[in-house]
Amino acid sequence: MSASDDFQKFQGTPGYIASGPLVDAVNCAIALERPLLIKGEPGTGKTLLARHVAAGLSMPMESWHVKSTSKAADGLYVYDTVQRLNDARFGDGDVSDIRRYIRLGPLGRVFAAEQRHVLLIDEVDKADLEFPNDLLLELDEMRFTIPETGDEVRARQRPVVLITSNNEKELPDAFLRRCVFHFIEFPDRELMKRIVDVHHPNLEEQLLDQVLIKFYWLREQSELRKKPSTSELVDWISALLRSGISREQLDAHIPFVGALLKTEQDSEALDTYRERGGKLPTRWSDLGPRYNQ
Amino acid sequence: MFLDLFFGLREAGVPVGLQEWQGLMTALEKSLHGQSLTRFYYLARACLVKSEAWFDAYDRVFAKVFHGVEGALDVTEELLEWLRDPKNRAELTPEQREMLERLSRDELMRRFLETLEKQDGRHDGGGRWIGTGGHSPYGHGGEHPTGIRVGGQGRNRSAMKVWEQRRFRDYRTDATLDLRQWKVALRRLRHLTRDGAATELDLDETIDETCRNAGEIELVFRPPRRNNVRLLLLMDVGGTMDPYFEPMSRLVTALREEHGLRELRAYYFHNCIYDRVYRSAYLLRDESLPTAELLRTLDERWKVMIVGDAAMHPAELLEPNGNIDPREETPTPGIQWLTRIQGHFERVVWLNPDQPSSWSSTHTTRVVEKLFPMFHLSVDGLSEAVAALVGARKAA
Numbered sequence: 001m002s003a004s005d006d007f008q009k010f011q012g013t014p015g016y017i018a019s020g021p022l023v024d025a026v027n028c029a030i031a032l033e034r035p036l037l038i039k040g041e042p043g044t045g046k047t048l049l050a051r052h053v054a055a056g057l058s059m060p061m062e063s064w065h066v067k068s069t070s071k072a073a074d075g076l077y078v079y080d081t082v083q084r085l086n087d088a089r090f091g092d093g094d095v096s097d098i099r100r101y102i103r104l105g106p107l108g109r110v111f112a113a114e115q116r117h118v119l120l121i122d123e124v125d126k127a128d129l130e131f132p133n134d135l136l137l138e139l140d141e142m143r144f145t146i147p148e149t150g151d152e153v154r155a156r157q158r159p160v161v162l163i164t165s166n167n168e169k170e171l172p173d174a175f176l177r178r179c180v181f182h183f184i185e186f187p188d189r190e191l192m193k194r195i196v197d198v199h200h201p202n203l204e205e206q207l208l209d210q211v212l213i214k215f216y217w218l219r220e221q222s223e224l225r226k227k228p229s230t231s232e233l234v235d236w237i238s239a240l241l242r243s244g245i246s247r248e249q250l251d252a253h254i255p256f257v258g259a260l261l262k263t264e265q266d267s268e269a270l271d272t273y274r275e276r277g278g279k280l281p282t283r284w285s286d287l288g289p290r291y292n293q
Numbered sequence: 294m295f296l297d298l299f300f301g302l303r304e305a306g307v308p309v310g311l312q313e314w315q316g317l318m319t320a321l322e323k324s325l326h327g328q329s330l331t332r333f334y335y336l337a338r339a340c341l342v343k344s345e346a347w348f349d350a351y352d353r354v355f356a357k358v359f360h361g362v363e364g365a366l367d368v369t370e371e372l373l374e375w376l377r378d379p380k381n382r383a384e385l386t387p388e389q390r391e392m393l394e395r396l397s398r399d400e401l402m403r404r405f406l407e408t409l410e411k412q413d414g415r416h417d418g419g420g421r422w423i424g425t426g427g428h429s430p431y432g433h434g435g436e437h438p439t440g441i442r443v444g445g446q447g448r449n450r451s452a453m454k455v456w457e458q459r460r461f462r463d464y465r466t467d468a469t470l471d472l473r474q475w476k477v478a479l480r481r482l483r484h485l486t487r488d489g490a491a492t493e494l495d496l497d498e499t500i501d502e503t504c505r506n507a508g509e510i511e512l513v514f515r516p517p518r519r520n521n522v523r524l525l526l527l528m529d530v531g532g533t534m535d536p537y538f539e540p541m542s543r544l545v546t547a548l549r550e551e552h553g554l555r556e557l558r559a560y561y562f563h564n565c566i567y568d569r570v571y572r573s574a575y576l577l578r579d580e581s582l583p584t585a586e587l588l589r590t591l592d593e594r595w596k597v598m599i600v601g602d603a604a605m606h607p608a609e610l611l612e613p614n615g616n617i618d619p620r621e622e623t624p625t626p627g628i629q630w631l632t633r634i635q636g637h638f639e640r641v642v643w644l645n646p647d648q649p650s651s652w653s654s655t656h657t658t659r660v661v662e663k664l665f666p667m668f669h670l671s672v673d674g675l676s677e678a679v680a681a682l683v684g685a686r687k688a689a
Contacts (some may be wrong), residue, residue, distance in 0.1 A: 021335035024325065028339055031323050032316050039345060077383045081496060085503060089510050167477060176343035183345040221538075225546070 016045065016052035019196045025182035032180060035121075035139055035161035037171075040184030043229025046164040050120035053162065060113075062159075063120040064106035065287045072134030075107040076144050076153075095147055098148050107135075108153055109272070111142060112249060116157035124166045132175035187230060189216070189284075189291055199234045200241065210250040211237060213235040216291060217281045218260060224267045235259050251282050294403060295586040298300045298337065301354040316340045330359065388435065428587050476547045478675040482596070482683060493517045522596060522683070523556040524548070525587070527637075529601030530561050530574045537646035540670050544644075560587070565603040565627035566634065567616050584630055588637045591657040596682045597634065600670060603661040604647065610657045628660065635664050646670040 010026045012018045018026075024047075027236070029036035038046045048177050053062035080101045088095045110117040124132055138144045142155035163179065165171060187195055192212060195204065219227045228236075236259040245255055254260070261267050269293075284291050302309045317340040325336055334355060342351045491514040498513035505511075526548060528541065548557055560570035560582065569585060572580040609615040609627060616623040635641055643665040645652060652658045652667065662669070666681050668674040 020332070021339075024332055024335055025339040026326050028320050029337055031325060032319055032340075034316065037343070081500070082494075085500070089508055138517055173308060177310055179343065180316070180339045181343045182339050183348065 010053055010056045013052045013056045015055075015198060016048060017198060018049070019191060021184075022182055022184065025180060028076050029162075029180040030057075030160055033158050034172055035163050035179050037080050037176070037179040037181045038162060038164045038184060039167060039181070040105050041186055041227070041229060042166060043231040044184040044186060045230065046184060047120065047122055050118060050122075050162045050164075052158065053160065054118035055159065057118065057266075059116055059118050059160065061118045061120065062106045063122055065122045066124055066127045068126050070129075070131065072127075072131050072138075073105075075105040075121075075135070076138065076190070077102050077108045077146055079146075079148055086103045099151075102146060102149060102250070104153070105236075107138060108144075110159045111144075111153045111155040114156065117159045119161045120158045121161065121163045123166055124163050125167065125171065130172075136174060136178065137263075186219075192230070192233075195230060195236060196234065200237050203237070203241075207247045207250070209284070210247055211240065213284060213287065214250065217287055218254075218270075220288065221269070221273075221274070224261070224266050225263055226261075226266060232260050232262075252280065254280065294298070297358045298339075298354065301358055302341060305350040305354050307342060307350050307354075307401055309341050313341050313343075336438050452480050478672050478679060479547055481525070481676070482522050482679045491516050519555075521555055523591075523594070524554055524558070525591060525595050525597045526557065526559040526571060527566060527597065527599045527601075528559065528561050528574075529564060529599075530576070531563050533602050533604055534646070537602070537670065540646055544600065544670065558591075562601075564601075565609050565615070566599075566630045567623040568625065568630070584634075588633060591638075593637060593639050595638055597638045598644060598647070598682070599634075599641065599665065599676065600644045601649050602645055603629065603643065603652075603658040603667075604655045605657050610660060628664075631661065631664055640682045641665050643667045644674065644678055646671045 010023060010030065012023055026036060036249065038049060040046055050063065051061060058279060079098075084095055084098075084101045087093045094100065104112060106119065110119045139161060142158050143152060145152045189212060193208065196208060197214075209234075215233050218224065236256060239256045240250075241257050243255070249255065257267060257270065262272065281287055299314055317337055320340055325332075328565055337355075338351055340347070342348060367392065374561060388673070493515055495513045498515070499511065502511035502513050503509065526545070528545075530626040534541070545559065548554070548559075560572060561574050561576060562570050563576055566584060568584055569578070569581040570584055572582065606615075610631075611626055611628050613624050613626050614628055643661060645658070645667050646669075647658075649669050652662060658667075666678075668678040
C-alpha cells in the first residue's frame, strides 16, 4: 500500500446527508480495503448509504439481502443439483457440464466482474450465528474456489464492501476484527433539518420546527415500545403536506399519528396521555436541554 | 501517547487486537485523520472499536489519554443510580434562590468532589448532598441556579467536548435497555431438534434414494429444525416489585414475541410461591392453579425462569402459613415449595431486578440464592441466565 492518499474518495451525494465521521469511516474502509460494518437504529439510512456510496464513487452496486435461511455459500455460488438431476432423468441438455448448473451469487458476481463494485451485504445479523465466520476468508482474500469444477473466482478489483447489521445477533469477534465499524447515531436537530430538506425542500421553517418538536418529543417518551425513526418522519411529513395541514393545527394535535407509531400499545399510550390532560410541546424549550443548544 | 490509547482500551476491557491497531496505523499513514483531533477520534473509533457497547469505554479512555482530566471526574455508576429518578421536585421560591450563593465554577467543582467523597448513599431532595431534586448545587432535576449537572444530557458540542459528553453511556450493555436487546438476549434460548411435519427437501437423501431408484427421481423430505424449548415464567408482582414494572414488562413482551419458543406459560405470585400460582397479576383465586399441578403436568425438561426480588420477611419464606395474604391458607412454608420446584425441573434460574450488590444484605435473598442461580434482570444478566438454562447440565 502506498503512503499517499490517492485512493478514490467518497464525499457524500446531494441525495444523502452523511455526517463527517460517517464519510471518514467510509473512506477509511476504502483506503484499508476492509469491509465497513454499519450499525444504527432502524430507519437511519444504513441500506441507503450503500446506494449513495456507489453513486458517489460512480461504481455499479450489487446487493445481497441476507435472510434467516441464507447460507454463506449462497453468496458465492449455487449448484443447482435438482435441475441437474432432472435434466439427467429426462435427458435435457448437457448434464456432463457442471458449469451449466453453477450460478454465481452476489459475492461471486462482484468478484468476477470487470469493474470495481460496491457490494452491500444487508442485515448480516438476520442469518445464522455462524454466517459471518463462513465469509471470513472470502472477504479477506477476495477469492474462492468452486470445488465442483475446481475453478477459482478471484476478484480483479477489490470491491468496496458495506455490511449492515440491526444488532439482532452478536457478530463473531474474528469477523469484527476485519471490519471498520461505524455506528450511525440518531440525527440531531440540525442534521435532521438537512435530511428533511433533501426530501421535502422549501418546507416552511416554522412548520418544520413544529414537526420536529413533536417528533423528538415522541422519541423521548419512554413508554413507547418502538421509537419513530427518520424514514417514518419523512413519510409523516409527506402525509401532512398532502393533507395541507397548517402549523396551527399541529400545535394541539399529532395528525396521522399512525405514520409514526406502529403498535397499538403505543397509540393507546399516547391517547391515555392526552385523556389525562397531558400537553403536547410547542416550543423547543418544552423538550429537554439536549434540544436547546 | 497512541500506545497509551491502545493499552488503555485493553485495560478498560475493550477487545482490541493488533490487527485493528495496524489498520489504524495504515489509516494514519494515509492521513485520513486530516490533522484534526476530532477526526482522529472518529477514525480511531471506527478502526478500534467494533460495537457501540464499547463506545462509552472508548470515550473515557480517549478523554484520559488526550485530556487528562476526565479520570478524576469519573462519575461512578452508583452515583448515576441515585440520580436516575427525581423523586422530590420541590419548586424553589425566589427567596430561596437568592439565598443560594452563586458559586464560581472552580469552587463548585471542588465542593462537588468533596461532597462526593463524604456521601455514602442515594439522596433525594434536601440541600446538601448529590442527588435528584432538591436545591443542592449538585445532581440533576435540581433548582440551583449555577449547579453542576451530574448525569443527564450534556449540551456542549464543541469539538473537544465530543468525547467528554459520553453520549454512548446508554449503549452500555449492563444497563437495562430497549426491547430489541432483550429479544437478542433471548435468542439463545434455543434447543434445535427435528420433529413434526416433513416439509424440507433433504438433498443428500434425495440423491441417494434417486440412485437406488435407478435414476427415477425420488424426493425425500424431512422436518425442519425447530426450537424445542418450553419455558415456565413465574413472576413476583406487587409491593417491592412495583418499581420494576418496566424491566418486567419488557421481559414479558420480549418473551411473548419470541415466537421461536415451543411453549410459554406465565404465572404470577406475590413475594413467594406457595400452594397456588395465578394466571393474572391480580392474583384472583378463580384464576389460579395449584402449584402441585404445575409440577405434575410439566415435565422436568421445562425451563423455569423466576423473576422476583426475593426480598421478604423471613417468616414469609421459612414459616408455615407465611403467606402475607390472609385469605390464603398456606400450611407449607414457601421455602419448601421453592425446593420442590428446584428439585422437579432440570433448569431453573432466578432473575432479580435489585442491584446485585444489594442481594447479600437481605436474608431471604441469600437463602433463595443458595437454591437457584441468581442473575440481575438486565440485558447482560438475562444473557447469562439464558446460557444457564440451555448450557451444560447443572451439577447433580
